Amino acid sequence: MDTYIGRGGNQLSPIFDKSVAPIHCCISDEGDGYFSITPLNYRPTLINGSRISCRETVEGDDIIKIGDSFDKSVAEAYAERFDPYAMTDWGLAAERCGDWNAAEGFNNVTMGEYEDYDFMDAVLMCAQAYYLMQMGKLRMAQERLYEAGDEIYRQQDGSALKYGAYAGVFGLLAELYIRADRRDVAQQALKGAEQMLSMGAECSSLVRQQIALAKAVFNGEGEFPVIEESQVVIADKVLTEVPDGVFQGECPDLVDLSPYTDVREIQPPFFFRAKAAILPPNLEVIGDDCLGSIDYLYAPASLKRVGSAYRVGFITTSPRFLSLKGLNQCVINVDAQFKEKYEDLAQREGIGSNKLIINELPYDKRYFYTF
Secondary structure, three states, X not given: OOEEEOOOOOEOOOOOOOOOOXXXXXXXXXXXXXXXXXXXXXXXXEEOOEEOOOOEEEEOOOEEEEOXXXXXXXXXXXXXXXXXXXXXXXXXXXXXXXOHHHHHHHHHOHXXXXXXXXXXXXXXXXXXXXXXXXXXOHHHHHHHHHHHHHHHHHOXXXXXXXXXXXXXXXXXXXXXXXXXXXXHHHHHHHHHHHHHHHOOOOOOHHHHHHHHHHHHHHOOOOOOOOOOOOOOOOOOEEXXXXXXXXXXXXXXXXXXXXXXXXXXXXXXXXXXXXXXXXXXXXXXEXXXXXXXXXXXXXXXOOOOEEOOEEEEEEEEOOOOOXXXXXXXXXXXXXXXXXXXXXXXXXXXXXXXXXXXXXXXXXXXXXXXXXX
């Protein structure tokens, strides 16, 4: 079993530090005291103080540091894992995963390491809905609550813990419909929650507090929490030269352009080669002949246009590439849901596999640009 480190990881202690990504890195046991570390986010993963840019084999007593708060030996970080089956309702899941991105990362990546996934999937979807409602995204919250509610209902076995999980669903549905000004449906959901509690449901304090708050708000005696949207970065800059201090040497291991959040385009005479590179997180356009001979090029979901490029390995969740004609001897790793789309685009443009290889992106790479 692998250990994922992050705000949505399965390391033993929860991480709420926003300098740590939802899925920051992965540790695998290679045997004989050796481990492999795979960075999974543009934020740095440090081994003995040095940043790694791709999968590396290390020893157990080497020190791994991520963000401002996580600093342990590799062996200790790998061995100490959280038990996700302890999250018996959405309140416990929300206490473990302190924000929407963390809950999504835990559900879509970390839980892949465990069996009996369906119930945990439902519990985590409820936690996601809890945060989505605070963000004002009621439709997305509703979709998750309906799907999760069906699964939790299906798994009812008469136990107090399963009653508690179901009471949590009713409480969130009550909040959803109060926020949507559907008081008739909200009242029915509140009655459902109270009925489950009266049947001896065991649930977390957060679930009970949320049900009590929903009842209070329904009666005009309180307010639901709101998460303020973070300020949007306007990307309007064009980068034509490699910034000073980004790399040293003719072909460095890693070129990190992720701090340049205001860059929308990269245009000639900009050019570099590297083993790995991280592009700006809001980049939309790359001009002709700006990149060459890069094994791992991490590109954001915002990328739309790519000019001519030679021997580049793209790693991206972007569904927006308008053309693949400029890619020569390249590999593009895309999200599974977009792979067929890109294959159709390559066929329409007459691009064969001898010129471009299209692979499915590993699921844990989907969160490389997630904050």
